Amino acid sequence: MADKRVTIADVAKATGVSPGAVSRILNNDPTLNVRDETKETVRRAIVELGYVPNPQARGLRLARSGSLAMIVPEINSPAFVAIIQGAQRAAFELGYSMLIGGIGEEGEDPNLAARILSSNRVDGFLISTGKQEARQLAAVQRLGAPAVLVNRYLNEQFPHVILDDEAGVMLAIRHLAELGHERIGFLGSTRRFLGTRRLAGFKRGLTQCGLRLDKRFIVNCGYDREGGEAGAHAVLALADRPTAIFATNHLVAAGALRVARQLGLSVPGALSVISFYDGPVADLLTPAVTSIAYPLDQLGYDAVRMLVRLITGETPTAAGITIRPTGLVIRQSTGPISE
Amino acid sequence: MADKRVTIADVAKATGVSPGAVSRILNNDPTLNVRDETKETVRRAIVELGYVPNPQARGLRLARSGSLAMIVPEINSPAFVAIIQGAQRAAFELGYSMLIGGIGEEGEDPNLAARILSSNRVDGFLISTGKQEARQLAAVQRLGAPAVLVNRYLNEQFPHVILDDEAGVMLAIRHLAELGHERIGFLGSTRRFLGTRRLAGFKRGLTQCGLRLDKRFIVNCGYDREGGEAGAHAVLALADRPTAIFATNHLVAAGALRVARQLGLSVPGALSVISFYDGPVADLLTPAVTSIAYPLDQLGYDAVRMLVRLITGETPTAAGITIRPTGLVIRQSTGPISE
DNA sequence: CTGAAAGCGCTTACAG
C-alpha cells in the first residue's frame, strides 16, 4: 500500500488532463488558463488518489535539495532545543528537511558550512555560531549561500532573527527594582553583540527605574557556569555588594547561585538572581530561577521561513526580525531583601 | 563557483569513459570489469573535478529519499540532545539527512510517523516514543516501514538500540554500598520495559553487595520532577527511611533533592542521591548529582547505522544492540552518612 | 564484457 506511489501521471490519467497541466495547477501557475471546473476536478483527484509530489524529482528539476542546515554551537545554552524545535516545525511545514551540524563537535570547524554545502545536499543555512563567532560568520559570508543568522548578528543587511534583548532585560530590571533592589549586578558580555544589547537594556532599565549605574557591578564573563562563578565572585566581594544579579543565561545563573551558597548568602533573602532565557533548566536550579521568557521556538520558526524566502527568491521580508519577550517567569530566586 | 555543478557526465568526458562506467566505479559494482588503471584515472578525476554525486538524482532513480525521521518525545529527558547529536553525525556520514519530529508537540500524535511517511520524504524511522508508548509503537509496527527503536523496546525481533540498564544500575548500587549505605530507595518505573530492567539491576546490585531488598523502598513514579518529589516523599516518610536513593533520571533526581531540602535532610550528609544518565544537567543541580554515564551519542549513532542497513537491505546486524555504561561520574550528591 | 539507452517524477520553454 505504501509502495504504490501515486505520481502526477496517475492524476493526469484519472482526470484526462496532461501531466504538465496538473503540475501547473499544483503550483498555481498564473499563465495557465483552464476552467475552474477542471482545476476543481484535478484537486479532488489529488486528494482522492492521495497524490503527494515527489520532492526529489522536484528538487532535481529545480536544482534544489529541499533541505536546510542548521549550524549550532555546542549546546551549552539550553535555549537551542526550543530554537531547533521551532525550526524543524517550519521546515516540515514548508516541505524542507533539516540537517543539524556542529552540535558538540570538538573544536568548531569554521569550514563546517562549506563542507556541508559541497556535499550537495543543502539549499541554505541557519547559523548560530559558538566560540569562533567572528571567523565562522566570515566563513559563512564568503560562501555566498543563502543564510540566516539565528540569535546572532553581523550587520543590518545580513539576514538575522534575534531577540529583543533590550526589552527583556528592562523587564528584569524593573522586576528587581519593584522588589526594592537598588544595587544590581550584570554578569554577561560587554563585547559580543548580543551582550551589548543586553547591557544596553540593563542601563536603560536602571535609568528608567531611577537607579544609579555602578560600573563595578558590570562584569564581562564567560557564558558558562565557570564564567558565572567568576563574575559572581567579582561583584559579591565588594563591600557594598549588589543585592541582585542579572545573569545572561542559566549556566551563568547556576554559577552565581553556587557562589552565593558558598558565601552563605541566601537566595533570595540576601541576593536575588534573575536570568535571561526561560526554559526547563530554570526550574531545576536551586532555587528555581526567575527568568525572561521569549518564544524561542518562534525564533527558529521565523528564521526558517526567512531562509526559505531567500532561497526561493520570494519577495524578501525585512533583513531582520526581532522577537519580543513574552514576560517574566517569576520563580523563587527573586524577592525583597529580608536579611 | 558553487554554481558550477560537476556531474557524472563531466567526469566521463574528462576520462573518456562512459557515464555508466563512472557510476559503476563509484558504486564498486562487482560485475564491472575494467582495468585498475582506468579506475584509478576516474577516481583521480573525481577528486580533481570535485565531483560529488547528486543525492536527489540518485534518490529519484533508486526510489529513496535519503532522509530519516527521528520521532522523539517531549524533551523532558536531557538525554535526547546527546542521542540526537550522535544520530545526526551518523546520518551525515552515511549521506542521509534527518528530520526530527514530535519534539514538544502538544499531545503526541500516534500517527505522526504515518503522516511523515506519507509526505514522501523519509526512508525510515528512529523511534523514541514518549507518553503514549504502547499506541505509538503499535502505530509504527503497522506502518511496515523500516524502523529502529531508540532507547525503547518492543520485542527481541523488532530492531532496537538500548542501554545496558542493568549493568549501569549495578554500578550505582555498588558505589552506594561502598559508601556504607544499606537502605537504598528506587525511584523509577516498575512497569515500563526499561524501568524493569533498571529495577532488575537494582535488585541484582543489592544481592551482589549482600544487601537486603525492602519492597517499601521501591516506588513506581512519574519520570518528571513531580514524580521524583512524590516518590521521595513516599520513601522518606518511612521511619527507617533509606539513606540513599537511586533516581531513574535527572528530573526525578531533582525532585528528590528538592524534597530532601524541604525535609531538612542534607545531601549527601543525611541522604545520597544517584541518577541514571549523565549529562549537562547533572552538574547544575544542587548538589551536583553523581550519575551513571553512557555514551548516549553512540546510542543515536548506532541506531542510525542499523536503520540504514535495514533500508538498504545490507546484511542485517543483530536486531538489538546494547550500549554499556562507561562508568560513574561521581559528584557531590553521594557520600558516606555523616549525620 | 561493455556502452548506449531508458527511465525515475517532476517542471517549463516551446511548438503548434
Add this chain to the structure above:
DNA sequence: CTGAAAGCGCTTACAG
C-alpha cells in the same frame, strides 16, 4: 491558449 516533449543527474537492465 495548451499539450507534448525535453531534460534535471543518476543507475542498471539490456542489446550488441
